[in-house]
Amino acid sequence: MTNVDLARVEFAFVSINHFFFVPITIGLAFLTALLQTAWVRSKRDEYLRLTRFFGTLLVINVAIGVVTGIVQEFQFGMNWGQYSRLVGNIFGAPLAMEGLAAFFLESTFLGLWLFGWDRLPRRIHLLTIWAVSFGSALSAAFILAANSWMQHPVGYVMVNGKPQLNDIWAVFTNPVFVWGYAKVLFASLVTGAVVMLAVSAWQLRHGGEREVFTRSARLALIILVPAILFTMLVGDELGVIEARYQPMKIAAAEAQWTTCQPCSFSLFQIGGGNDDQTPTQIIEIPHLLSLLATNHWNGQVVGLNPLQSQYTKQFGPGYYVPNVFIQYWAMRAMAYLGVLVLLISVWGLWLIRRKKLATSRVFLWVAVWGAVLPFLMNTAGWFLTESGRQPWIVQGIMLTKNGISPTVSTTTLWISLIAFILLYGTLGTVDLILMLRYSREQLPPPRTETDADAPVPAVLY
Amino acid sequence: MGNLIPFWYIIIAVLWTGFFILEGFDFGVGMLHAVIGTDEAGRRAAINTIGPLWDGNEVWLIVAGAAMFAAFPGWYATMFSAYNLALVLLLASLIVRGVAFEYRGKRDAARWRRTWDVLLTAGSLLAPLLIGVALAGLLHGLPINSAQNFTGSFWDLLQPYALFTGITLVLICLLHGATFLCLKTTGDMRERSWRVARRVAPFTGAAVIGFIIWTHVTASSAFFLNVIELLAILAVIAAVWLVYDHREGFAFAATTVTIAACIISIFVDLYPNVMVSSTSKADNLTVHNTASGGYSLKVMTVVVIILLPVVLAYQTWTYYVFRRRVSRQEFQPPASSVPDGVPPKPVTNPEVGPTTTSGH
Numbered sequence: 001m002t003n004v005d006l007a008r009v010e011f012a013f014v015s016i017n018h019f020f021f022v023p024i025t026i027g028l029a030f031l032t033a034l035l036q037t038a039w040v041r042s043k044r045d046e047y048l049r050l051t052r053f054f055g056t057l058l059v060i061n062v063a064i065g066v067v068t069g070i071v072q073e074f075q076f077g078m079n080w081g082q083y084s085r086l087v088g089n090i091f092g093a094p095l096a097m098e099g100l101a102a103f104f105l106e107s108t109f110l111g112l113w114l115f116g117w118d119r120l121p122r123r124i125h126l127l128t129i130w131a132v133s134f135g136s137a138l139s140a141a142f143i144l145a146a147n148s149w150m151q152h153p154v155g156y157v158m159v160n161g162k163p164q165l166n167d168i169w170a171v172f173t174n175p176v177f178v179w180g181y182a183k184v185l186f187a188s189l190v191t192g193a194v195v196m197l198a199v200s201a202w203q204l205r206h207g208g209e210r211e212v213f214t215r216s217a218r219l220a221l222i223i224l225v226p227a228i229l230f231t232m233l234v235g236d237e238l239g240v241i242e243a244r245y246q247p248m249k250i251a252a253a254e255a256q257w258t259t260c261q262p263c264s265f266s267l268f269q270i271g272g273g274n275d276d277q278t279p280t281q282i283i284e285i286p287h288l289l290s291l292l293a294t295n296h297w298n299g300q301v302v303g304l305n306p307l308q309s310q311y312t313k314q315f316g317p318g319y320y321v322p323n324v325f326i327q328y329w330a331m332r333a334m335a336y337l338g339v340l341v342l343l344i345s346v347w348g349l350w351l352i353r354r355k356k357l358a359t360s361r362v363f364l365w366v367a368v369w370g371a372v373l374p375f376l377m378n379t380a381g382w383f384l385t386e387s388g389r390q391p392w393i394v395q396g397i398m399l400t401k402n403g404i405s406p407t408v409s410t411t412t413l414w415i416s417l418i419a420f421i422l423l424y425g426t427l428g429t430v431d432l433i434l435m436l437r438y439s440r441e442q443l444p445p446p447r448t449e450t451d452a453d454a455p456v457p458a459v460l461y
Numbered sequence: 462m463g464n465l466i467p468f469w470y471i472i473i474a475v476l477w478t479g480f481f482i483l484e485g486f487d488f489g490v491g492m493l494h495a496v497i498g499t500d501e502a503g504r505r506a507a508i509n510t511i512g513p514l515w516d517g518n519e520v521w522l523i524v525a526g527a528a529m530f531a532a533f534p535g536w537y538a539t540m541f542s543a544y545n546l547a548l549v550l551l552l553a554s555l556i557v558r559g560v561a562f563e564y565r566g567k568r569d570a571a572r573w574r575r576t577w578d579v580l581l582t583a584g585s586l587l588a589p590l591l592i593g594v595a596l597a598g599l600l601h602g603l604p605i606n607s608a609q610n611f612t613g614s615f616w617d618l619l620q621p622y623a624l625f626t627g628i629t630l631v632l633i634c635l636l637h638g639a640t641f642l643c644l645k646t647t648g649d650m651r652e653r654s655w656r657v658a659r660r661v662a663p664f665t666g667a668a669v670i671g672f673i674i675w676t677h678v679t680a681s682s683a684f685f686l687n688v689i690e691l692l693a694i695l696a697v698i699a700a701v702w703l704v705y706d707h708r709e710g711f712a713f714a715a716t717t718v719t720i721a722a723c724i725i726s727i728f729v730d731l732y733p734n735v736m737v738s739s740t741s742k743a744d745n746l747t748v749h750n751t752a753s754g755g756y757s758l759k760v761m762t763v764v765v766i767i768l769l770p771v772v773l774a775y776q777t778w779t780y781y782v783f784r785r786r787v788s789r790q791e792f793q794p795p796a797s798s799v800p801d802g803v804p805p806k807p808v809t810n811p812e813v814g815p816t817t818t819s820g821h
Contacts, residue, residue, distance in 0.1 A: 063563035066516065067556040073526055074548055077541025084541075085609070088534020089753035093761055096531040099524035100768040107520050108772075108779055111513035119782050164754040405542035407610045416549045423553055427560060434567050460792075461505060461512045461566050 004401045006413040007079040010420060012386070014071050016379055017424045021065035021431075023378055026140060026185070027192015028058040029133040031223065033126075035216075040126050043452065046212045049443045054196060054216070055113075055129075055459070056441075060434050062110060064427055069103075071420070072143075079413065083393055083403030090156055090165040091146050098142030106135030118455040140184050148177035150394045151385070152245040163397055176245065179238040180385075186234060187381070189227035190341060191374040196220040197348065198371035199439040201364040204357075209443055214358045217367075221352060224345040232338055235381075236292060242388075243293040243301070246395060248311075248320060249388030250293050251304045252327035255279055261300035263289035268332075273325040277305075315396070322390045326383055333380035337373050344370050465758040469532035470735075470748050472765055474728035476528055477596075478721050480521035481589075481630075485720045487515040489638010491558060491585025492631075495578050497642055497653050502792035504578065508562065509792075510645040513783045515562065517776055519555070531761055535609055535751030536735040543603055543611030543736075544595050547618055551591040558584030589634045593627030594618055596724075600680055600731050602739035609746060622675055626727075629672040632665040633720050636700065640713040647788040655707065662701040669697040669719060673726065680730035689729050693722035 001009070032054050039047035073095060076084045084092075109131035116125055149155075155170030156163040171177070200217035204210060243250040251257075255269060257277045265288035272279035290299035304321050311320040344366060351357040389395060393403040447454075490511050498504035511518075529537040541548060557580040565577035601622045604613040639658035643651055673690045681687070686694070700715035731737075735751055738744035752758070 059563060060567070063560050067559040070519075070523055070555060071552050073523060073530075074541060074552060077526075077530065077537045078545045078548055079542075081538040081542040081610070084530065084538040085534050088530050088537060089757040092527065092531030092534055092537070092753070093757055096524065096527040096761060097764050097768075099520060099527045100764060100772065103520045103523055104517060104772045104776070108517035108776055111516055112779055112782065115509075115513035116782060159754070165757045165760070168756075168760045405538070405545070405610075406608075407612055408542055408545050409614075412545050412615075415546060419549050419553065423556060427556070430560075430564065434564065438567070461508045461562055 003408070003410055003413055004404055006410065006417060007404045007408075008400065010079060010413065010417045011075055013417070014068065014075060014420055014424070015386075016382065017428065018065070018068040018072055019378060019382060020375055020428075021061050021068065022136075022140065023184070023188035023191035023374070024061050024195055025058065025065045026133075026136045026188035027190070028054060028061065028195065029129070029136050029192075030189065031192050031196055031219065032058050033129045033133045034219065034223075036126055036129050040122055045446050045452070046215060048456065049446065050212060050216050052444050052456075052459075053441070054199075056438050057195070057199065057435060059110075059114065059459075060431060060438065064431050066107065068424070068427075078416070079405055079408060080393075080403050081405030081408070083398065086162060086398055086403075087149075087394060090149060090153075090163060090171070093165065093168065094142040094146040094149075094171065098139050102135050102139035102142060104135075106132055106139060109135065114459040117458040119458070137185060137188075140188070141181055144181040144184055145172055145174070145177045147385075148174045148180050150392075151180075151242070151389055152176040153394055153397055163394075175241050176238070179234055179241055183231060183234045183238055183381075186227050186231040187374070187378055189223055190231055191378065193220040193224035193227060194341060194374045195371055197224065198368050201367035202439060205361065205364045205368070206440070210358050212443060217348070217357055218352055221345055221348045221357075224341075225349055228338060228342045228345055232335075232342070235334075235338075237295075239292050240295050246388065247302050248304065248307050248322055249327065249384075251301060251307060252322045252324045252388060253331040253384065254289050254293075254301070255281075255324050255328045256289070256301055256303050257305050258303040259300065259306055260303065261290070262287045262298045263293070263301045265289040265292065269328065272328055274321060274323065318391070318399075320391060322388050326387045330380045330383035330387065334377055334384060337377040337380065341370065341373050341377070344373075465755065465762055466748050466752045467732075468762065469528070469752070469758055470728070470732060473525060473528050473532065474725060476521055476525035477728070478724045480518070480525055481634075481720050481724050482717055483518035483521060484515070485589070485634045485637045486641035487511050487518055487638070488585045488589050488631075488634040489636070490642060491581050491638075492635055493638050493642065493654075493657060495582060496657060497646070497650050498789070499653075500789075501574070502789045503650055504574075505566070505792040506646060506650060506787045506789045507642065508565075508581075510642060510787045512562070513779065516559070517779065519559070522555075528761075528765075532753055532758060533735060533748065533751040534753060536746055539605065539609050539611060539736055539746055539751075540595075540599070543605075543613070544598070544618065546615045547591055547595060551588060551595075554584040554587040554591065556584075557581075558588065585634075586631060589630040590627040593630035594623040596727050597623040597626035599734075599736050600676065600727055602737035604740050605736060605738035605744050605746065606740060607744050609744075609751070612740070622679060625668075625675060626672060629665075629668040629723070632661065632668045633697075633716065633723065635661045636665040636704070637713075637716040637720055640700075640704065640709065640716050643709040644713055645786055647786050650789055655704075658704045658712070662704045665719075666697050666701040669723060670694055672723065676726055676730055687726075687729065689722055689726045693719060693726055696722055 032051055035047050035051040035054060039051055109128045113128040113132055116128060120128065149171055152174060153163065154174050155165060155167035157166050197217055197220035200213040200220060203213040204217065239250060254265065255272045256263065264284040264286045266281035267283040269279040269281045287297055289301060290296060293299060293301050308320055312318065347363060348357065348367065351360050351363055391399050393400040490507060494504050494507035498507040561577040561581040561584065565574050598618055601620055603611060603617055606612050636658060639654050639661060642654035643658060646654060673686065673693050677686055677690055696715050696718040700712060700719055703712040703715050733747050733749065734745045735748055736746040
């Protein structure tokens with residue numbers, strides 16, 4: 001492997017791992033805040049017990065999300081020095097804002113929430129979990145703004161061959177950012193809701209308190225159905241925008257080598273990849289790709305070959321086609337997993353109507369295993385986005401191979417890669433063990449009538 | 462516009478200083494928690510003195526790094542590439558340490574807790590050591606070529622001055638943490654914190670004086686110390702004296718000034734360089750040849766002027782909310798048999814009066 005490959009593998013590895021914990025944090029923080037709000041408003045004990053129960057699961061993940069987030073920030077300087085040097089004045093700005101506006105908020109108020117149960121008035125304490133939820137969602141906004149700039153650079157001028165920020169507003173109104181951020185928020189809600197549903201389902205299957213966990217399963221489903229629908233709708237619009245600014249990304253996602261109009265969408269293909277321009281496409285749905293990529297029934301999608309010759313003219317000789325195999329299957333994995341989540345959620349909603357949610361053992365079994373779906377879906381989505389930008393690190397401005405730290409040695413890259421694999425492997429395992437264990441815990445005991453107004457004990461280390 | 466470059470250098474110095482003032486005692490408590498807490502209840506009490514605070518404190522480091530990225534991309538790129546492996550180690554320390562806080566109480570098994578205790582102690586010791594080595598390297602000089610790229614290896618980082626700075630920072634964090642624990646614990650734990658503080662203080666004092674002189678000789682041709690360097694020496698002498706005089710509030714204030722003055726002296730002596738090149742003076746990285754464009758700095762200035770006071774306000778409020786001392790009795794009998802570590806009813810603490818609980 002070359003240094004560029006190693007640096008890419010390392011970045012992909014730490015980012016994918018980090019993004020297991022981000023959406024679950026954003027989603028569960030929001031759901032926990034909802035539960036606590038329900039408790040403060042209704043004073044019903046089961047909401048408090050659910051808040052504490054799911055709050056514990058939240059904290060287990062926040063711990064890893066926060067510490068792996070530091071790695072993300074350091075990665076740019078450690079392995080992508082030339083990239084950082086070139087675009088730091090643009091890319092660094094949202095990162096610094098993220099720290100100042102979001103990380104401080106999230107971390108400080110998480111401490112207040114955990115340890116402040118018996119110190120703060122109830123309503124103030126409720127605000128602290130909302131601050132955590134808001135902070136976690138806000139941090140995603142800044143990092144998405146930075147990432148979207150790499151997909152579609154805006155708000156800069158070239159000075160001596162270097163991009164210089166000249167319009168911060170443009171960075172935060174970048175259409176790729178606006179739609180990408182909406183998609184991440186909805187996907188995070190999906191992730192949090194699916195996990196809450198899975199945990200509730202496991203509890204209902206294994207004799208957990210039926211009434212209480214039916215309540216949390218219902219809350220999860222009520223959030224989940226619109227969230228997954230919006231994830232798909234927003235994702236569709238994002239596809240149209242990316243097709244405009246990054247046509248290679250979308251053409252590669254359909255392995256579309258020649259220009260087509262109208263374009264059909266294949267459910268599967270055999271073969272394919274960058275060396276095989278004539279894969280066998282199976283079950284083609286007419287017009288669907290035109291709709292996905294352009295929002296028009298008869299929209300045109302420019303093929304990879306014409307794009308390649310256009311890019312060669314524009315940027316000089318080189319190979320500008322991303323990895324078609326990854327694009328094609330990442331797109332499908334994301335979409336099909338999304339459909340699965342949608343089906344499960346609609347099934348659940350239907351069972352709620354029939355008042356059979358707690359007793360349908362088949363559904364509960366499916367819902368438990370459904371917990372893995374959003375994580376695979378999110379990962380596939382990032383593959384689609386990031387691999388589809390290649391060979392660029394910043395679309396049209398800098399190639400990935402020119403972005404690494406030129407004097408970091410191959411040995412160093414190997415050592416750091418192996419270190420992160422070992423570290424994250426261990427942490428991931430510990431996190432999983434704890435998640436499984438605490439998902440199977442009993443609810444905290446109900447409080448007696450006379451206790452209802454007494455302070456709730458703090459969560460201590 | 463030109464004024465924003467020094468302004469951002471100051472902001473970055475402030476962020477690093479803020480990080481060390483706050484996370485400094487967290488590191489100290491992390492290193493000492495098993496010394497001050499001789500049993501499980503004691504260790505938990507020690508950890509819970511910083512429980513609600515450490516995470517927010519650590520963000521100062523993240524923001525310091527991000528601010529360097531945004532305001533001085535050249536500095537960030539060269540420094541982080543040069544320190545690659547050291548940063549891997551630093552990240553590993555910060556990670557295991559951060560996770561240890563959350564996870565050590567999540568299983569009721571002696572071996573599980575002991576493992577996390579060891580990791581917490583080791584992480585809390587390694588982190589300031591490595592950051593000290595890193596900051597000292599900026600000043601002492603590293604092989605950097607004319608393209609602003611580091612040309613040395615991991616071993617180039619381990620110069621005597623850098624190692625001494627790392628050890629000095631560890632010793633300051635130990636004393637800072639010990640005086641913090643004096644302020645935040647009760648009974649026998651408080652007594653033990655005093656004993657530890659008294660034992661550490663002379664070493665910290667000697668190390669800080671040595672570090673300041675070494676820094677001065679490395680960076681400056683002037684004979685006399687500058688104001689900040691002088692302040693660091695006076696503060697550490699005061700800290701030692703106040704520790705022996707048993708004045709906990711003032712002792713903590715003195716260690717705070719010591720740690721702040723030490724970090725600031727590095728930045729004062731470094732300016733206007735940000736990384737000294739040991740290859741050639743012409744290749745030094747300076748605030749000017751690494752800074753972002755004027756527009757970026759302007760945007761960031763507006764953001765920091767609005768947000769930093771807000772952050773300071775709510776972090777101060779957090780410290781106020783959790784001002785109470787933590788006593789070992791709150792953690793006895795071990796609450797681990799109850800899920801989620803629900804403690805028994807708050808105990809009235811004879812030394813600070815009844816604990817205030819406002820539950821409505």
